[in-house]
Amino acid sequence: MRILAAMSGGVDSAVAAARAVEAGHDVVGVHLALSRAGGTLRTGSRGCCTIEDALDARRAADLLGIPFYVWDFSERFRDDVIDDFVAEYRAGRTPNPCMRCNEKIKFAALLERAVELGFDAVCTGHYALLVDAPTGRELHRASDAAKDQSYVLGVLTAEQLAHTYFPLGDTPSKAVVRAEAEARGLSVAQKPDSHDICFIPDGDTRGWLAEKVGxxxxxxxxxxxxxxxxxxxxxxxxxxxxxxxxxxxxxxxxxxxxxxxxxxxxxxxxxxPKEALATAEISGERHSWAGAAPQTDAFACEVQIRAHADPVRARATVEAGRVTVVPDAPFDGVAPGQTAVLYLGTRVLGQFTIDRTLSAVPVGA
Incomplete structure (x- = not known):
């Protein structure tokens, strides 16, 4: 296959690209420039898209002997991720910018361009499994529960999954990936993981929003x-x-x-009171299915409302374009704007953006 490897400059994407090369695929590396702030460096930063990251990605591509390019997606990132983030907070909702980035940038804008250029798939360093089933490709949790990233990939559609490649999905631990990077001579083998919101590198979300919103x-x-x-x-x-x-x-x-x-x-x-955070029902209209849609309008599932939250058994219904979920035990502290990802065992069924919640504790109780 012709593979376009998205290389963030971290150890995961570098090893994913290396595995794609080793598997015999025709691989080209690409780093996404998501900011035009020319002086951005990782020093004091907690993001994932700095100049230093681009240089790390290039060094990894050179070591692997694959072509490497930097694509400027800064305008698309600003419009679809940063502006959306600000708008959601203005509306009183709590957005997940990593979900929007996967949905709008890595597996929409990047994948669209990759297919136009004749690539068969986009390869990333995400920890998730792809399974080819009789009904089509399915998205599943990674083998390593601690690193599983299926939640933030829940926005992917059947068409996007058909052109996706996750070489790290069955890796037993991050330690294995770092050891492999070390053995391959990749300079990013011990590079710290990125965290927090990449476009707020100092981690001060409150101060950043105050500047944008007032x-x-x-x-x-x-x-x-x-x-x-x-x-x-x-x-x-x-x-x-x-x-x-x-x-x-x-x-x-x-x-x-x-x-x-x-x-x-x-x-x-x-x-x-804390008890009033208990949520008896959530629902949303903005939804998508990760592969084949459920065959019935009402079904049992498990629901995860945060990237690292425990899944909760629930009953989901789909009616008039709205997905409603009633958990067996109340959710704790759900905010409109969060993403609810639906699972059936290890398989990701789909997701929706929560726009309505119902407290399990009535006023005055």
Whole structure:
């Protein structure tokens, strides 16, 4: 196969490209330039798309003896990931930029260009398994549960899965990948993993959003609507947050309060007891299936609402374009804007963006 290897500059994508070469594929490496900030370096940074990363990717490609290119996707990344991130926070939702990047950049813009250029598949260093079944290609959890990235890949469609290649999916651990990189002479063998949001390299999401969205004083209220404090911008709060609430009125029971809801139109933050974070139902209209769609409109599954959350047994229904999930045991602290990924065993069925939640604890309870 002709393989386009997306090389981030990290150890995972370098080893994935090496395995593709070793398997006899015709491999070309490409690094995605997602920012035009010319002086960006990893020093003090916690991102994954810096100039240093591009140089690391080039060195790995040179060692593997494959052609290497840098493609400028900065405008598409700004429009589809960064602007979306800001818009979601403005709307009082909690977005996952890694999901949007996989959906809009790595497996949409990049894959589209790859197919146009005659490549059969895009290769990445994600930890997930692809299984060719009678009904088509399926996406499954990786062999190493600790590194499994099937959650953030839940946005992939059947067409995208057909042109995807994950050489690391059955690797038993990250330690094995690092040891292999060392044995191959790859300079990134011990390079630290990237984390946090790549376009906020210092990790200060609250400060970054304040610059983009601005600040505006608003009320913090309890579930009855009584004002218990104030804030400088609702965008700075997420459901489940406990710290930094600056409440002037203590709870009657003396227990800590948590953010239960963010209302951007009125610039209001709603707080309440931890018990009120229990969520009895979630739903959303923006959804997709990772391969063949379920054969029925109601089915049992497991649902994961965060990248590293434990899956929860649930019942899902699809009606009038909306997916609704009722868990066997309530979810804890679900925020609109989060992604719910549906599983059947190890297989990813699909995903939806949560836009409605129903608390398991009614007001006054």
């Amino acid at each position: 600040t505006a004083t608003g009320d913090v209220v309890d579930r009855t609507g009584a004002v218990v404090g104030s804030h400088e911008g609702a965008h700075a709060f997420t459901v489940g947050q406990r710290r930094g609430l600056q409440l002037g009125v203590p709870a009657a029971d003396g227990k800590p309060r948590f953010v239960l809801e963010v209302r951007p139109v009125s610039n209001t933050v709603v707080v309440g």
